[in-house]
Amino acid sequence: MKVHGEVFSSATQRVLACLYEKELDFEFVPVGMRTGAHKKQPFLSLNPFGLVPAFEDGDMTLFESRAINLYIAHTYEDKGTQLLYDGKKMAIASVWMDVEAHQFDPAASKLGGTVDAAAVQEKEAKLVQVLDIYEVRLAQFKYLGGDDFTLVDLHHLPRLQRLMGSQMKKLVDSRPHVRAWSADILARPAWLKVLAMQANN
Amino acid sequence: MKVHGEVFSSATQRVLACLYEKELDFEFVPVGMRTGAHKKQPFLSLNPFGLVPAFEDGDMTLFESRAINLYIAHTYEDKGTQLLYDGKKMAIASVWMDVEAHQFDPAASKLGGTVDAAAVQEKEAKLVQVLDIYEVRLAQFKYLGGDDFTLVDLHHLPRLQRLMGSQMKKLVDSRPHVRAWSADILARPAWLKVLAMQANN
Numbered sequence: 001m002k003v004h005g006e007v008f009s010s011a012t013q014r015v016l017a018c019l020y021e022k023e024l025d026f027e028f029v030p031v032g033m034r035t036g037a038h039k040k041q042p043f044l045s046l047n048p049f050g051l052v053p054a055f056e057d058g059d060m061t062l063f064e065s066r067a068i069n070l071y072i073a074h075t076y077e078d079k080g081t082q083l084l085y086d087g088k089k090m091a092i093a094s095v096w097m098d099v100e101a102h103q104f105d106p107a108a109s110k111l112g113g114t115v116d117a118a119a120v121q122e123k124e125a126k127l128v129q130v131l132d133i134y135e136v137r138l139a140q141f142k143y144l145g146g147d148d149f150t151l152v153d154l155h156h157l158p159r160l161q162r163l164m165g166s167q168m169k170k171l172v173d174s175r176p177h178v179r180a181w182s183a184d185i186l187a188r189p190a191w192l193k194v195l196a197m198q199a200n201n
Numbered sequence: 202m203k204v205h206g207e208v209f210s211s212a213t214q215r216v217l218a219c220l221y222e223k224e225l226d227f228e229f230v231p232v233g234m235r236t237g238a239h240k241k242q243p244f245l246s247l248n249p250f251g252l253v254p255a256f257e258d259g260d261m262t263l264f265e266s267r268a269i270n271l272y273i274a275h276t277y278e279d280k281g282t283q284l285l286y287d288g289k290k291m292a293i294a295s296v297w298m299d300v301e302a303h304q305f306d307p308a309a310s311k312l313g314g315t316v317d318a319a320a321v322q323e324k325e326a327k328l329v330q331v332l333d334i335y336e337v338r339l340a341q342f343k344y345l346g347g348d349d350f351t352l353v354d355l356h357h358l359p360r361l362q363r364l365m366g367s368q369m370k371k372l373v374d375s376r377p378h379v380r381a382w383s384a385d386i387l388a389r390p391a392w393l394k395v396l397a398m399q400a401n402n
Contacts, residue, residue, distance in 0.1 A: 048334045049304060060289060064299035071292040088261060091272040098265035101302065103250060133249045 001026040004046055005053030006033045007198045010109075010158035011065040012053040016197065017157050018069040020190035023080035028197070066101060069151055081190070083151045093145030096137075096152045100144075103130050108159040108168075124168065131171050131178050138177035143185075153185050161186060161195070202227040205247055206254030207234045208399045211310075211359035212266040213254040217398065218358050219270040221391035224281035229398070267302060270352055282391070284352045294346030297338075297353045301345075304331050309360040309369075325369065332372055332379050339378035344386075354386050362387060362396070 003019070003026055005012030019026050031038050031052055039050040046054035047063035054061065055068045057075070062068045073083040085093050107126035137144060145152035160182055164172060172182050185191070204220070204227055206213030220227050232239050232253055240251040247255035248264035255262065256269045258276070263269045274284040286294050308327035338345060346353035361383055365373065373383050386392070 048337065049300070049330075060292065062292060062296050064296050064303065067292070067295040067299045070295055074292075091261065091263060091268070091275075094268040094271055095263050095265050098268045098302075099250070101299075102265065129250075136249065 002029055002056040003027070003053050004029045004031050004043065004055070006031055007194075007201045009033070009052050010162070011051070013158040013194050013198070014065040014155055015053050015055060015068050015072075016194045017154055017191050018072050018083070018151070020193045021081040021083060021154065021188070022072055022076050024072070024076060066097070066151075066155060069155070073151055081149065083149075083154065085146060085148075085150065089146055093150050093152050096144045097155065099130075100152060100155045104134075104156060105159060108163055124171075127168060127171055131175055134178050134181075135175040138181050143181065149185065149188070153181070157185060157191050157194075161191075203230055203257040204228070204254050205230045205232050205244065205256070207232055208395075208402045210234070210253050211363070212252070214359040214395050214399070215266040215356055216254050216256060216269050216273075217395045218355055218392050219273050219284070219352070221394045222282040222284060222355065222389070223273055223277050225273070225277060267298070267352075267356060270356070274352055282350065284350075284355065286347060286349070286351065290347055294351050294353050297345045298356065300331075301353060301356045305357060306360060309364055325372075328369060328372055332376055335382075336376040336378050339382050344382065350386065350389070354382070358386060358392050358395075362392075 001019070001024060003012065003015055005015070005028070007013070007016075007028075007030075016028075031043055033052060037043055038047075038052055043054070044050055046056070046061055049063070051063065053065060053068070054063045055071075056062075057071075060071075062071055069083075077084070084090060103126075107123050107130055134144065141147055143149050143153050144156075160172075163169065164182065164186065172178050202220070202225060204213065204216055206216070206229070208214070208217075208229075208231075217229075232244055234253060238244055239248075239253055244255070245251055247257070247262055250264070252264065254266060254269070255264045256272075257263075258272075261272075263272055270284075278285070285291060304327075308324050308331055335345065342348055344350050344354050345357075361373075364370065365383065365387065373379050
């Protein structure tokens with residue numbers, strides 16, 4: 001199993017967190033994004049979009065971090081943490097998985113970047129909306145997908161970690177259920193391993 | 202089974218196309234977006250984000266069009282068109298499902314809107330990249346997920362239909378495999394039923 005990526009990339013971290021939760025052995029292959037290697041061959045043969053990470057398992061090559069994680073969680077169902085549900089519970093979890101990808105992620109991305117003030121304000125307003133909805137959801141269930149930690153929560157980890165290191169931390173801290181959920185998932189041993197990989201880089 | 206939405210909404214059309222492919226009976230409930238009913242109760246109890254569509258099946262309430270379609274395709278596997286694969290083939294299809302959601306959809310959305318020239322240019326450049334990659338993929342496989350029509354293709358229908366009615370049509374027409382794929386999927390009887398619903402509205 002090989003992950004081609006960069007330890008500072010959110011999407012790469014998302015896959016690394018999943019592999020650590022599943023306690024799987026893998027090889028990490030740094031792509032060299034800073035020199036633009038992800039926009040050239042041979043990386044483009046792994047992902048034609050030139051985005052990290054790409055993932056190899058035997059003869060399978062996959063990209064898109066959330067699709068990679070679904071593959072890992074399904075294929076290695078019996079290893080490490082169970083990250084999926086069955087049936088109707090999974091249908092509900094899938095809704096919240098798409099909420100992460102389409103609502104949370106765009107609002108939480110590039111918060112520390114060089115975007116203009118109006119764009120930051122727009123993102124903050126969106127994030128307030130998302131976190132208000134999360135607060136209601138997390139008052140009913142321990143995790144976003146249901147009462148168990150699943151891929152839904154895991155997919156939030158990289159952006160949430162950055163959020164907590166930015167001035168947007170106040171938006172999490174002011175919502176008790178979101179704050180407790182954030183503290184819980186950011187302290188998972190699998191996630192700490194990803195942070196250690198980044199720190200040692 | 203109930204779909205709460207609007208026939209002119211891309212996300213609503215995505216779910217309607219799936220229901221017609223699966224030959225399922227359903228009730229369509231117009232939400233009244235033009236009067237802002239989607240941002241108020243009772244709709245917010247179906248989707249706290251105030252976005253259409255929302256979907257009900259017995260005691261299940263779901264939102265996010267792609268998650269709804271995954272639920273329908275899994276739950277009613279034995280009805281109508283088979284829209285999913287198993288195992289490794291599904292893992293590959295899931296990659297292209299995320300490509301639609303994260304690459305194609307943002308580039309193809311609001312192309313006819315009042316966005317500024319720079320934004321249109323940026324979207325066009327992104328769309329060119331995506332369609333170039335689709336051209337390569339569709340030279341190898343009849344459909345994006347593999348050799349069968351699946352949810353991957355179906356999820357493209359609403360945006361693709363609009364694209365073909367805009368000046369971006371040239372980007373599809375100039376790529377032979379993309380053009381053939383587009384003509385094929387836009388002519389599916391299930392999709393024509395969605396267009397008829399819109400026309401009769």
